[in-house]
Amino acid sequence: MAEFSGSEAAHLLGGLATTFDFLPSEVLNMALVPLRLLLDHAAENGYGIPAFNVNNLEQVQSIMEAAYETDSPVILQASRGARSYAGENFLRHLILAAVETYPDIPVVMHQDHGNSPATCFGAAANGFTSVMMDGSLEADAKTPASYEYNVNTTKEVVDVAHAIGVSVEGELGCLGSLETGKGEAEDGHGFEGSLSKEQLLTDPAEAADFVARTKVDALAIAIGTSHGAYKFTRKPTGEVLAISRIAEIHKAIPNTHLVMHGSSSVPQEWIEMINKYGGSIPETYGVPVEEIQEGIRNGVRKVNIDTDNRLAFTAAIREAAASDPSNFDPRHFNKPARKYMKQVCLDRYQQFWCAGNASKIHQRDINYYAGLYAKGALDPKTAVAV
Numbered sequence: 001m002a003e004f005s006g007s008e009a010a011h012l013l014g015g016l017a018t019t020f021d022f023l024p025s026e027v028l029n030m031a032l033v034p035l036r037l038l039l040d041h042a043a044e045n046g047y048g049i050p051a052f053n054v055n056n057l058e059q060v061q062s063i064m065e066a067a068y069e070t071d072s073p074v075i076l077q078a079s080r081g082a083r084s085y086a087g088e089n090f091l092r093h094l095i096l097a098a099v100e101t102y103p104d105i106p107v108v109m110h111q112d113h114g115n116s117p118a119t120c121f122g123a124a125a126n127g128f129t130s131v132m133m134d135g136s137l138e139a140d141a142k143t144p145a146s147y148e149y150n151v152n153t154t155k156e157v158v159d160v161a162h163a164i165g166v167s168v169e170g171e172l173g174c175l176g177s178l179e180t181g182k183g184e185a186e187d188g189h190g191f192e193g194s195l196s197k198e199q200l201l202t203d204p205a206e207a208a209d210f211v212a213r214t215k216v217d218a219l220a221i222a223i224g225t226s227h228g229a230y231k232f233t234r235k236p237t238g239e240v241l242a243i244s245r246i247a248e249i250h251k252a253i254p255n256t257h258l259v260m261h262g263s264s265s266v267p268q269e270w271i272e273m274i275n276k277y278g279g280s281i282p283e284t285y286g287v288p289v290e291e292i293q294e295g296i297r298n299g300v301r302k303v304n305i306d307t308d309n310r311l312a313f314t315a316a317i318r319e320a321a322a323s324d325p326s327n328f329d330p331r332h333f334n335k336p337a338r339k340y341m342k343q344v345c346l347d348r349y350q351q352f353w354c355a356g357n358a359s360k361i362h363q364r365d366i367n368y369y370a371g372l373y374a375k376g377a378l379d380p381k382t383a384v385a386v
Contacts, residue, residue: 032099033106033361034369035130035167036217036378038073039257039301041361047353048296051075051259052345053112053306055082057094058313058338064098065338066345067105070355074098075130075302077110080119092127105358110169112304115141120157120168129366130167132220133157136174144174144199147206154214162215162373165366169302172210173202173222175261200224201245204252211256211380218257218302221249225262225287243291250299255381257301263287264307267344270315277318289351296352303352305344312340 042049052063054076067074076095083091092109099107110130111123116139120131135150137143145153154170161168202221211219223242250258266286274281292303316336324332349355372378 032095032109032127032129032365033363034165034366035075035108035110035169035302036369037361037364038075038106038108039167039218041073041357042301042354043257043299045357045360046296047357048292048300048303049073049075049354050345050348050352051077051110051112051302051304052309053077053079053082053304054094055086055091058334059309059341060094060098062309062338062341063345064102064105066342066349067358068102070346070349071358072349072354072356073106073108073358073361075108075110077108077112077304079112080115082112083123088126096127106361106363108167113141114157115139117153117157117160121160124161124164124166128166130169130217131157131161132169132171134171134220136171136222147210151210151213154210154216158215162378163370165368165370165373167217167369168214169218169220169259170210170214170216171220171222171261172207174199175220175222175225201242202249204245204248207249207256208252211253215380216256217378218259219249219253220259220261221246223260225260241287241291243294246295246300247298253380254299256299258295258299259302259304260287260292260295260300261304263292263303264305264311265289265292266307267311270308270311270340273315274311274318277315277322279314279318293351303348305348308344308348309341312344313337316340 038049049072052059052075054060054063055078060076063074063076066072076098078086078091086094095107095109099105108130109128110132111120111128112132113134114120114123114132115134115137117133120133123131133154134141135145135153138145138149150170150172154168158168200222202219202223207219207221210216223245225241246258246260264286265288266284271279271281271284286307292300296303316339317333320327320333320336369378
């Protein structure tokens with residue numbers, strides 16, 4: 001996985017601020033767009049956009065087929081683990097194939113949970129049009145970071161990324177369970193041990209200061225959600241899922257796009273199917289769709305989903321294997337996996353009121369957005385606390 005230090009990134013920018021020669025030419029000639037474009041449109045029209053994690057062909061196909069059928073804008077995101085698993089070139093060309101096949105659908109290529117500026121700069125150099133700098137944890141992706149570390153590290157990424165038109169998502173507060181005080185690592189990213197309730201909830205006043213100082217385009221907030229399938233041991237209530245905190249944060253930073261991480265709903269039908277065909281997933285619950293919808297009403301514009309598609313994929317594989325034990329053609333397994341994941345995506349595009357909006361978005365590339373950032377046209381409308 002390619003990474004760049006701050007000095008290397010600065011060198012790249014030195015002669016590339018207007019030509020962006022370090023990006024593959026095909027990236028700039030198709031429908032890859034910055035995250036800011038989609039989130040601004042979502043805010044103006046009152047909907048949320050599911051951001052689906054990808055690392056293989058069937059995932060990309062299922063998402064794009066669902067987006068095409070519902071006329072929905074797309075956010076495809078990859079973790080550091082996905083970039084390592086798939087390989088930089090394979091992953092980039094999977095996504096380029098998606099935008100070539102569906103040129104009328106605006107697509108964002110987003111780095112999920114960047115652990116350092118080097119990771120984010122490497123993503124940008126490989127064609128990502130949006131990056132997340134998760135400064136809530138230190139570079140080891142395990143140790144909770146200080147607030148000043150988060151601010152300084154995130155700002156470093158913003159300064160470089162905005163100069164080339166790439167959007168930046170930050171994070172404030174650590175993702176973890178309010179039930180247990182613990183987090184669930186996603187591809188190796190997640191704090192170890194237990195944290196206090198204060199550390200697991202984003203403070204609205206601190207959020208306003210953070211946005212003003214870093215100029216992030218979007219902010220991932222901590223409200224009790226966590227990565228993986230094991231989010232809640234019972235159907236979540238306000239004690240373990242602080243949806244009301246979203247409205248408080250939105251009131252403090254009404255012009256900043258909010259992001260919900262760990263927001264798979266963990267559909268029970270997939271768990272039942274997995275267990276029916278030999279799996280062993282214990283009782284667990286995800287984030288109810290109606291709670292996500294409440295978040296969207298209060299400023300959430302990007303909703304991260306990974307586990308739901310993983311469950312659908314696994315359910316399909318187990319069902320296919322059981323239905324024809326002698327079959328060894330990978331397509332026998334991958335076709336239903338793609339079908340089941342597509343259903344998840346269709347549901348989320350509709351449920352988040354995203355459907356019908358792709359064709360309404362005038363696509364702009366990172367070159368255009370670099371100019372907007374340079375003029376300060378996209379600076380947050382908030383003041384630094386004194």
